[in-house]
Amino acid sequence: MKARRKEELMGYLFLVPYLLLFILFVIIPVLVSAWLSVVQLDLTNASKSAFIGAQNFTDALKDDFFWQATGATGRFALLMVPSVLVLGTAMALGMNRMSQGRDMVRALVYMPSMLNVAATGILWQWFFNNEFGLFNYTIRKAGGTPIPWLTDANMAMPSVVLMSLWWTVGGTSVVVLTALQQIPKMYFEAASLDGANGRHIFFRIMIPLLKPVLLFVFVTTTIASFQMFGQAAILTGGGPTFATRGVVQYMFETAFNGYRFGYGAAISWLLFAAILVFSTIQARVLKSQVEG
Amino acid sequence: MKRNPLPSMLMMLIGGVFILPFIFMIVASFKREAEVLQPDQILPKTWDLANYEAVSRNSVEAPVGLWFVNSVFVSSATTLLVICLSSLVAFAITRIKVRGAKFLLNMIVGTMMIPAQLFLIPLYVILSRMGLLDTPYALILPAAASGYGVFMLSQFMRNLPVAIEEAAMIDGCTLPEVFWKITLPLCGPSIATLAVFTFIGSWNDYITPLVFMESVTNYTLPVGIALFQSSYSTQYGLTIATSLLSTLPLLIMFLVFQKQIIESMTSSGLKD
Structure with missing residues (x-):
């Protein structure tokens, strides 16, 4: 019994260094952020900060810029998530049927994920350049009309998505x-013995068996899309005319360019709420892993 | 059964499309500026090192060498700290099974659902109070509090057989000795995975250093090259050479360990 107590004590000693950081940089920040979101912060004199309740949140819901940013993030997610699902699955099916060179192709398509977002953006800004970019050069050469990839408000978001696809779909x-x-x-063998054709095997066997992984991809891609920031920040700066400025960039600018920390914190809680819906699904998957 | 060569050929073509931007990147970094702006000039007439010479000058407005050193320091320190701290915690939770272990793990895993962006503003306030803004510690310490390592190593340690550790205890090993000499070596593969992912994540982090670093000399590479691009936006050859340098260590690491990286990525992401 005494030995057990000694072990326990040692165990707590093992926990101390991490717990200090966890409390300081995880628990306290969450509390501070919650506090910031309900006060009118006075940066020069924190004691003068006044409690304003939900006003930061109601302000956000009445803020046209916030809704514009929400719309941009939503559009990014709506374009990105289905593309990643379809393209990612198609590429996986293709690789699965390769008789040789699969490991090499797997490495090639995964490689863009190694790049940092700034390098990716710089590279693609050059590709997208209206005059001497690779894309418009090729289009001109083929006799088509050049596309204003990043300079047109309707075209900019699809361009951001295109780059993001190259970056992550592998x-x-x-x-x-x-x-x-x-x-x-043997599932496939049994099915073809029973006379199932390719389409049957795909829709009745493959897709149902892939459901868990497709759900995982759907959830993680949706969450990542809601957090989109770097791609647009580097490629377009959020323009033209805010067409690609998402929620995270708006929060960033509100807090660190406009010094409205409370309002920025409120926006980050709204983002969290949106993500929470999807991360609860993911948590169930994680939980089955923790307990399994 | 004869296998259809068509999927292999098609997928190799797609692999080629994915890799093409890298090739353009490498080639462009050796071009003179006039040639970078001419897409039909596929290969440079003369392989020119001017861009790399300009980068290596380490100028006041763009000290690329300094950013490189900062990135190496921040990523290495973060990785080391994450491994040490999370293996200790995972050991206390899954092996010593301290009271409240389950609650603690649930809390740590629970906070992983909070998006990183929510922490930016409060961390800015806290780090500024602690006088840590604009120092590498502003990037290292909060990253070391991440729950991912604890989660991953707890999961791995839980599935290790306890018999070896028990035998060692009976032979008179103390708990720290068991941890250091038995459990840690057994966790080798998953610690390696954690190290690789922490390093990549820290190296590629963009928004955190963008918020917490103020002096140009303290930037890490992604923020540095983004700043570099906004001031030299018309010099593609130069900015592309800098971008390439910013990813070179990871690309080399990937080429050497690609099989392990890809396999551990898929097995850590999904296990059901």
Whole structure:
């Protein structure tokens, strides 16, 4: 019994260094952020900050810029999530059927994920350049009309999505491929013996068996899309005329360019609320792993 | 059964499309500016090192070498700290099973659902109070409090057999000895995975240093090259060479360990 107590004490000693950081940089920030979101912050004299309740939140809901940013993030997610799902699955199916060179292709499509967002943006800004970018050069050469990739308000978001796809879809396809390869071959053999054709096998066997991984991809891609910031910040700066300025960039500018910390904190809680819906689904998946 | 070569050929073509931007990137960094702006000039007439010479000058407005050193320091320190702290915590939770272990793990995993952006503003306030803004510690310490490592290592340690550790205890090993000599070595593969992902994440982090770093000399590479791009936006050759340098360590690491990186990425993301 005494030995157990000594072990326990040692255990707490093991926890101390991490817990100090966890309290200081996770728990306290959450509390501070909650406090910031309900006060009118006076940066010069914190004691003069006044409690204003939900006003930061109601202000946000009446703020046209906030809704514009929400719309931009929503549009990014609406374009990005289905594209990642379809393209990622298609690439995984393609790789699964390769008779040779699969490992090499897997590495090639995954490689863009290694780049930082700034390098990716700089590279693609050059591709997207109206006059001497690769894309418009090729279009002109083929006799088409050049596309104002980043300078047109309607075109800018699809361009951001295109770059983001190159950047991340390889990772998705690799995850789906792994799941595909874990499906026992005999399922397909049994199905074809029973006379199932390719389409039947795809829709009745593959897709249902891939459901967990596709759900995982759907949730993580949606969450990541809601947090979109760097791609647009580097490629367009959020323009033209705020067409690609998402919620995170708006929060960033509100807090660190406009010094409205309370309002920025409120926006970050609204973002959290939107993400929470999707991360609860993910938490269930995580939980089955923790307990399994 | 004869296998259809068509999928292989098609997918290799797609792989080629994914890799093409890297090739343009490498080639452009050796071009003179006039050639960078001519897409039909696929290969440079003369392979020119001017861009790299300009970068290596480490000028006051763009000290790329300094950013590189900062990135190496921040990413290495973060990785080391994450490994040490989360393995200690995972050991206390899953092996010693301290009272409240389950609650603690649930709390740590629970906070992982909070998006990183929510922490930016309060951390800015806290770090500024602590006088840590604009120092590397503003990037290292909060990152070391991440729950991901604790979650991952707890999951791994839970599935290790306790028999070896028990035998060591009976032979008179103390708990720290068991941790150091037995549990840690057994966790080798998953610690390596955690190290790789922490390093990549820290190296590529953009928004945190953008918020917490003020002096140009304290920037890490992603923020540095973004700033560089906004001031030299018309010099593509130069900015592309800088971008390439900013990813080179990760690209080399990836080329060497690609199999391990990809496999651990997929197995840590999904296990059901």
